[in-house]
Amino acid sequence: MIDIGYFSLCVALAFSGWAMVAPLVGVRRGNESLIRSGERAFLAVCALITVAVIALWNALLSHDFQVQYVAETSNRAMPLIYVIAALWGGQEGSLLFWNWILTIYGAALVLINAKRYRRLMPFAVPVVAATVFFFTLIHLFEANPFVRLPFTPADGRGLNPLLQHPVMAIHPPTLYLGMVGMAVPFAIAVAALWSGQLDQTWLHAVRRWMLVPWTFLGAGLLLGGKWAYVELGWGGYWAWDPVENASFMPWLSATAFLHSAMIQERRGMLKMWNLILVILTYALCIFGTFITRSGIIDSVHAFARSNIGPFFSVFLILILVFSISLLWHRYRELRAENRLESLASRETAFLLNNWVLLGMLFAVFWGTIFPLLSETFTAEKISVTAPFFNQVNIPIGLVLIFLTGAGPLFAWRRTSAESLKRNFTWPGVAALVTAALLVAAGIADLYAVMSLALCAFVLASLFTEFHRGTQARQRTTQVGYLRALYALLAKSRRRYGGYLVHLAMILLFVGFTGKAFTVEREVELGVGESVQIDDYTVRYEALAQSEDANKTAVAAALSLFLDDRFVTTLMPARHEYKSFEQGTTEVSIFSRLREDFYIILVGWNELQSAKFLVYINPLVNAVWVGGIVFVLGSLWAMWPTARDRRLAQVDRRAMQAVGSGATTLRP
């Protein structure tokens, strides 16, 4: 089975080479069948990589420890789910998994869009195929997942214990689906530039293909946060770690694109800029992979470190050189079509939105690479960690929240002074009242007050947006409020899906702001002793130790009382994994809507006492709820409408007609 896997990788290399060349030659010669053959070759590549993935999975599940990868990332004691997850638990496997997702995306592009975007496809397919070619080269020559050991070990080493967590089983795939998926919008953008098809077509295609990975990327980031929160044991979910930053940056530029794309769609402006954003997003994804894999910058994600860094840096340079020269070549054809009528318009708001998002992106980028720059040029080692990123990004974030609320209050083209006054009144009042209440409640943290007040501003503006629309709909259709609301949301999915995502962002920001009110206490308790922290009383009951094939665990049991009433038993623990020197901290959390009571077992002194670290994290659950709303909102926005279905139907019929006759594709 392993040999089949390796063999199919070899064949996939050849086929992806063909998929790279054939469509381009076909378009030059006007040979439709050559183009089709390239597309089919790509579908074959997808099938071949799938075979390779199945082969590796099979080796993992059958505990074939002669395969080095299997021996390194799994063992017999691991629960089934982690054996499955071991596919992306190590270097070689995760690269194969990455390539697999890429081919699936590419195949979907071919199957769904080969007809609708007929003239872009001969250029888009080779771009995706080139990426697959690159990855397959890495599989074969640098990170082969099918290498055999000269002997068969009795058992494997097992997955890194930090990764043995349910969230970890889904966080990497989600993130990969996000990062890898950006290859498709990139391919379409490059195809538009290459073929000179610079009308709206590419924009429609890219927007849809961008929305999917963008959602995965956002969800993946939050899942990573959830994992850090419950597994790393420092009471937080976001540490501005270089690898976190690396996947956050493409999300920022993709967000910028989703907004500025609307300007191009409505007004024919910012064409050049939108192409740059798509290319930048993909380049940042590759850059992120490069950072993670090369270990060039210290990170908690060091478990993926290896020597394939140079491959990615060369690849990144190729991408940039190629796209920039294309942009240069088409520069004259990318002029704005319209004139700005008023500065008080949605266009201006979107430009400012792009300014803020890219400003934040640069701040994150700069902070991430600065240690490297400093060491290279001044030979001085320095650290750039969370305090830096927080200080720089909090003010930028506040402007971003404001724009989230203010943007939708401006109309396209121009907004009259009266309507501005009308639109801003209630949100403005909501913000001021919130600020006043918070200050009256004794909250002195200026940033926290500003952040929550701005959140209230956005909430009020969102609420009026939904309310007015529903009322208008009620007037025309004479139905109940809820039905009118649903009809409104269903009628313009993109618009209201977008607003739901805004709502999610506000929930996230509320959650982030909660960090300002975290209570942290380090306590040492003897058995039977208790301590009061805020409204909670916690009593240390006992220490227990257990052992299974995989690990030894030491757990403390504590009773938690809220306002003197017993609520739950907490069991913070330390796990020591046998095949790793590293232990993990198993946090215990009592969660309620308002806040989390979060406790870590720090140390123990046999029978006498144990030391605990307690965090009370207010509002943290707003982050997770925000994450769910974010996914629902984007799903709402991208769900095919009746119009999309009609379009697909027309496509099918049109292509049946076209497919039978010879069409010339010569530009």
Added chain:
Amino acid sequence: MRWGRLVHHAPRWLRRGSLAWLPLLLLALPGASRAATSAEIKTVARDMVCLCGDCSRESLATCLCGFAQSERDRIGGALDDGQQQQQIIAQFVQEYGPVVLASPPAKGSNLLAWIAPILLLLVGIVLVRSVLLNWRRAPADEAAAEPATGGGGTGYEERLRRELDQYD
């Protein structure tokens, strides 16, 4: 009851693990001056990172490794001796170099770390302004108000899209 028995059988590594924080217990012995609270220690530790080599520069205030623990104990000791936050941090910098600081000091070439983001935001806003003014100045072209169809060959897609738009 079950708990207690299990603890009796705790393996040696467990007992070893417990030693890491014994120095702190010693500090609490009678005779020592007022011990710094963990909150005070963390206020100082927050400005620094853990340099144990495995923790990839986690905050010294939150890192759970033994090294960070003993470093925090050192900070506690220094606080007990009446040292100020600045003094303690300066001492750590002397020992480890500026790499121990959580964010680069705002001086010398490291000033660039702080200035560049602000500078870029300023450049950005100037660019936005010039783009907006440029658009304002562009001649009104009513013909272009309709989304233009680029090269001639896109007829099918564009026509289809327009027709479908009229449906809605």
